[in-house]
Amino acid sequence: MPSVTEEKSFDVEKKSYSVKGDIETSTEEDTDEIVVLQNERDIATHVISVDDDPSLNPWTFRAFFIGLGLSAFGGSLAQIYYFKPQTVSVSPMFLGIISYVIGLAMETFIPRYGLLRYLNPGPFNKKENAFIIIMASAAASSALGIEVLAVQRLYYNITPNPGSSIFLLFSSQLLGYGIGGLMRGVLLYPSKMLYPGVLPLLSMLDAFYRDGIETRRKLKVFYFVFAGILIWELFPEWIFPLLTGFSIFCLAAPNNATVSRLFGGSNGNEGLGLFSLCFDWQYISGGTNPMSIPLKAQLSSFIGYIICMVVFVAVYYNNIWKSQNFPFLAQLLFYENGTVYNQTLIMNSNYEVDPALIAEQGLPYYAGTWIINLLSTNLGLAASFTHLLLWNKDDISGAWTWINKETLRGWRANFDWKFWKHDGKREVPANTEDIDPHYREMLKYPDAPNSWYLLTFVLSFIVGLVVIYKTDSTLPWWGFCLAVFMAVVSVLFVIALYAITGTGLSIRNEETLVQMVAGYMHNGRPMANMFFVLYSYNTVNQAMLLLRDLKIAQYAKLPPRAAFTAQIIGTLLGAVLNYVIMNSIIDNEREILLSIHGTNIWSGQQPQSYNSQAIAWGGLAHELFSSGQRYQWVPLSYLVGLVAPLPFWIIHQYWPRLRMDYYYTPIICGYIGWLCVGINSSILSFFMVSFISQWWLRTRFPHWFVKYNYLVAAALDGGTQVMVFILSFAVQGAAGPAHLIPAWWGANQSGYYDRCLSF
Template sequence: MLTKVNSRRSDSAVLPEISPSPVDDEKKDSFNDVNVEKSLGSEDVHERELQEERDEYLVQDYAHDIAVKVLSTQDDPSEPAFTFRMLFLGFGLGSFGAVLAQIYYFKPQTVSVSHLFLLLISYFIGNFMAAVIPRHGWWRYLNPGPFNIKEHTAAIIMCSTAAVSATASEIVAVDTLFYGKTLNPAVAIFMLCSSQLLGYGFAGILRDFLVYPTACWWPNIVTTATVFQALHYERTLASKRVRMFWVAFGAIAVWEIVPQYIFPVLTGLSIFCLIDNGRSDVLRNVFGGASNNEGMGALAACLDWNYIGSGCLWTPLKTQVNQWIGFLFTYFFMALLYYCNVWKAKNFPFMSQALFYENGTVYDQTQILTDNVFDANKFATAGPAFFSASNAWFLLVSNLALGACLVHVLLWHWPEVKGAFTGMAFRKGNDVQDEHYEKMKVYKPVPHWWFVIVFVIAYGVAQATNYTSGSGLPWWTFTVLLILTFSLTVVYGYLASITGFYLSWFGTGFFQMLVAFILPGRPVANMFGTLYGQHTMNQALGLLSDFKLGQYCKLPPRVTFFAQISGAIVGSVLNYVMIVNNRPALLSIAGTRLWSGQNAQSFNSNAISWGALGPQMFGKGGTYVMVPIALAIGLVLPIPFWLAHRRWPKARFNWVITPYSAWLTVGINTSITFTVIIGFWSQYWLRNKHPRWFTKVRPVVSGCFLSCMLTSFAVFGAAGTAHDFPVWWGNPSLDQGLSADRCKAPA
C-alpha cells in the first residue's frame, strides 16, 4: 500500500511518469561521467548550454526532477519586485484580461485568457519600458534597471487573478435575464469582490500543504515558470525562443482570423457533415459540433487553436489518458440516452442547458414562482420540468466525479493532506524539504493572520451583500457552506497540484443539491449558495497555483499578496462593467455563432431545477433521481483500483484517476480529436524523444488570443455593432439551415 507520495519512487500514486528515451549505448556512455544531478541554476551560460545538451538524452521525470532540474533555484534577492513597471503591466494587462474573459463568458465557447500570452507580451513591453524610460534623477523610481523576473512574475500574477469571469457576474446576468431584477451597481461590485477574496483566505492558510512541498508541483504552472526563467536567466539562449515566439505568434494571430471570421467551416471539418450538407439530424448530433450546442463533434478536424487550447501541451499524459477515456464514455452515453429515449430525451434538443415542458417547449419559470419562491399550487398547473439528456448526463457525471475525487485523494494521499484538518498550518517549525522553499526564506513571509483578516473582511462584506441583494441565503447556511468548501479545497487542490487534473467545476451540482436540501424552493438562494461554495473553491485553487509560481520564480511573498488582492479587485470591477447586453441571443437555445447565453442559461436552469424543483426532479420518484445517487456511486469507484494496487503493486492500477469528464455536453466540441492527437504527440513523443524541444515549443502557441480580442471588438460586436462576413460556402448561415461545419443547424 502506498500511503505517502514520494517523488522519487516509480509507484507514486497518479504522478505522471515518462519512460526514459531510447538512446543508443554510445550516447549513453558519453554522458556516464557527467554529474546530471547538478542544478540548472548555474549562472554560467556555457555550463547551461552543456546541461541542455545532456538533457536531450536524459528525460526529466517526477516532481523533484522537474522542480530542481527543469526549473532553476537561482535567485538574486537584490532585484526589485514592487516597481512602476510591475504596476503598469499588472493593472493594464489585468484589465485587458478581465474584459476579454467577461466577453467570452457570453460566447459559444468559453475560453480563458492564456497566461503565456500575457507573460510574453508583458516581457516585451517591460523591456521596452526599461530601454526608453531614463534612469537618472527621479526617473530611477520609474526605471530602476533591467526588467527582472520578480516584477515580471508579480505582474502576471496580478493579471491571472484579474483575467477571469467571476461567478458572481453570472448572478448579475441571470438576475437581469430571467428574474427582471437589476442589482444596484455598488452591491454587485462588492459582491464580486468579496466572492473573489474569500478563496484567497483559504489559499493562504493552505500554503503549507499545497504550495511549499515539492510533491505539490502544479503541472500547469511549470510551463509558465520555465518561460520566465528562460527569458530572464538565459538571455543569450532566449533569443532563439524570442524569434520563435514572434514567428509563431504572428502566424497564429493572422491565421485565427480565417476560422473565426472568414472561413468558419475550418472550426470543425467533418467529412460526414460535408457529405450530408444539412440533411440528417443523426449525423449532426454525432459528428457535428462547430456551432454552439450542435453535437459531439466526433472525428472532426478543428483548425482553430482558440478551441483546441494549450492544456493538451502541459497536462501530464496519464491525466490526459484518463480524460480521453472520459470522452469515450461521454460519446457513448450521450448517444445512448438520446436514441434510447431515456428521460424522454427525444422530446428535447440533443444538447441544451434550458429547462423544458414535456412537449419540448421552453419551461416558463415564472409560472411556478411567487416572489422568486416555489409555489406548489402554480406547479400543479404548470407541470413538471425536464432537462435535455445531455445536460442531465453532465449533472450525473458531476456528482460521480465529486465523490470519486474525494475518496481517491483520501485513499492515496491522506498523510499529505491530514495536516490541513488538524491545525498544522498554524504551528511554527513545519519541516518542508524543498529547494525552492529554502531559497524563499530570505524574504519576509506573509503571516497567516493577514489571510485571516482578508477572509474576515470578505466574509462580512459577503454577508452584507447577501441581505441587501435579497439573496434569501441565511448567514448560517453561508457559514456551513464555507466550512465544507474548505474541506473540499484541500482534496481537489491536492489532486490538481500533483496531477494537473482539475475537477473543481464538477462540485457545482453538489453545492446546488446541498442548498436545495437546506433551503428548498428558493432558486435565487441556490445561486448564491453555489457562488460561495463552488466559486470560493475555484478561486482558492487558482490562487494556490499562483503561490507556487511565485515560489518557483522567487517572488517575495508580500508582493504576491498585493498582486493577488489588487488583481481580484480590478477584475471584479471590470467584470461588472463588461456584462454583455444582448438579450435575444442570450435567451435563445442555440444562440448565434457569435453570442450565446449557454452559461447563464445553465446557471439559471440548475438553480430552478435544484432550488425550486429539487424534490420533484431529483427526489424519490423524480425523473432524475440517479443524479444524487451518482454521488454515492462515485464514492465507491476508486476503491477497487486502490485494493487492486495493494494486491498487485506493479500492475499500474495507481494510474487510474476515476473522476472523468463530460465536457462534450455543452458548447463547441470539434476540438476533441486534435486535442487527443496533439496531447499524445506533445506528452509522449516530444517529451520522450526531444525533451529540450518539449520545453521550447509550448510557449509559442498563444497568438490566437490577440486575434480573438481584435475580432471581438472589430467585427463581432463587442464594441457595439457586429459586421458579419458575407455568406459563402465556407461561411454558411443559419438562415440556410446550416451550422458552421455545414451540418444541419440545431433546432
C-alpha cells in the same frame, strides 16, 4: 499517486533510459539527450530554472503602472469571453507576453531622468514581470458573482443596487483567498503540487530573461511560433471558420440530423464532434493547454471522453428521460413538448416556487445529456475524496497536523493582533534536501503571514453576511455559514487533485454537489441556491486561483508579500470591471443571450445553465431528484462515486504490474459528461496534440521536450489570444456591430460552420 518499484536501466554511453512495465520508454540514443522526466520534482527542476537573483526589485512604479493597465484589460476581456459560445480563459501566458513587450518598450524608449525615472528605473526584470502577471491574472477571470447578477437581470428582471453588487463581488472573490492562503503549506510548497498549467509561462519567462546562446535560440523559436499562430488565427476565427470544425461526415451528409448530432461540433450545443478536426488553437487550448497536462491525466481524460460519447448516444436514441423531445445538447429547462420552460410562471412575488403554480405548469425537464453531466459531476467529485484518501493519504493528512495541543498553544502564546507588524521571517530547517528546491529559495524572503490571510477571510465573511440580506438573496445566515464550511472541506481535496494533474474538473464538479445540498436545505428558493453556490463553489475556485498564482510566484522567486499585494489589487479591480462589462453586453445582446443556440460570437449558455440549475435544485429538488422521482440517480450517483476508485486500488495492491495507479478515477468519472456544452469539434485535436507532446516527444525526444515543449505551448497560447482579442473588437462585435466575413463555402454564415444540419 504512489510510485511502483520499477527496474531501471541507464546506459551512460548511449544515454538511453527505460522503465520496465511502463508504457513510457525512451529509445533515444543521441548522446546529447537526457533522461525522461518521470515525476513532479524532475519536471519542476529541469523545465524551469531554480536560480534566484535577490537583487531584482518587483516593487517599482513601472510594475504597478503596467499591472493596473493589464488588470483593466484582462478583466474586460475575461467578461467578454464569459458570453462566448466556448469558454476561453485569459491565459497568464498572454498577459505575460503583453507585459514583457510593454516593459521592454518602457525600458528602451523612456529616458531615465526626472520623474520619468519612475517609469524606467532600469532594465525590466523577471520579478516585475511576474508581479504584473499575477496582478493581471487575478483580474482576468469572470467572477461567479457576475453570473448571479446576470441571471437576475436576464431571467428575473432584477437589477441589483450597484453598491451591493460590488460588495457581493468583493466578498465572494476574496473569501477563497483566505482559505487557500491558510492551506498553502500542503497545497503549494511541496514538489508534488506541480500545477502543470503554469509551466509554459515559467518556461517562457526563463527564455525572456536568461542570457546565453541557448536562450537566444529559444527566443527565436518562441517568436517564430508566436508570429505564425498570430497570422494563422485570422483564418479559423474570421476568414475560414470551417476550420473550427472540419468534418467529412457533415460535408457528405449536410441534411442528416443524426450526422449533425454525432459528427457536428463547430458551433455551441451542435453535436459531439466525433472525428472532427479543429485547426483553431483558441478552442484546442481553450480550457487548459494540452501540451502541459501530464500523460496520466490525459489518458484518464481520453477514457472518460470515449465513455461520454457512448453514454450520450445511448441515452438520446433510447429516449431515456424522454430525451428525444428536447435538443440533443442544451442547458435550459423544458416543458414535456420541448418548448422552453417559463420559470417566472411558477414563482411568487418573493421569487419562491409556488406548489400551486407548479401544478398548473407541470414539472420541467432537462435534456438527457445534461442529466448525464449532472450524474458525472457527482461521480467525479465523490471519487476525488476516495481517490486522494487511498492514493495520497500522506499528502492529505499533512493538512491536519497542526490540530494538536502544542501547536494551538503556541499560536495562542505568539498571537499579536498587530498583524501589520509581523516581520514574516521564517525558520529555515536544518535539513533542506527534502524541501522543494523552489520553495527553499523563497525562504529568504519575508512571508505573507497566516494572519493576513485570516484577516482576508474574516472581512470577506462579515461582508458576505451583510450582502445576503441587503440583496434579498433569501439565503439565511446559517445557510451562508454551511456554504463556507463546505468550501473549507472541499478546498483540500479538489485543489490537491488539480495541483497534481492540472485538470480543474473536480473543482467544477463540486458545483453540482453544492447545488444539491442547497436545494434540499432551501427547497423552493432558487435565489438562495444561487447564493449558496456562490459562497461555496466559487470560494473553492478562488482558492485554486490564489494557489496557482502563488505557485507562479514560487517558481519565479517573487517575494510572497509582493504576490499577496498583486493578487488583492488585481482581484478588486477585476471585479469592478466585470460588473461594468456585464451590464454593457446584456444591454446590447439580450435577445441572443436568451436564445438556446446563440451565435458563433455570443452565447448565454453559462447564465442559462446556472439559472436552470438554480430552478431545478433550488426550487424543485424534492420533486425532481428525490427517491422515486424522475432524476433520482443524480444524487445517488454521489454514493456510486465514493466507491468507484476502490476496484482500481484493490487490483493494484494484488497485481501492481497492471498499473492501476496510472488512472485517475475522478477524471474518468467527471469526463463522462464532458461534451454536454460548447464547441466539441476541438476535442480530437486536443488529444492528438497532448499525446504527441506528453508521450511521443517526452519519451522519444526528451531533450527537445525539456527545452521547447512548454515554450512552444506558451507561444501558441499567447499568439492566439492576442489575435482573438483584436478580432473580438475589430470584427466580432465586442465594441459594436459585428462585421463577419461575407458568406462563402468556408464561411457558412446562415448555419453551422461545419455545414451540418442546423436545428
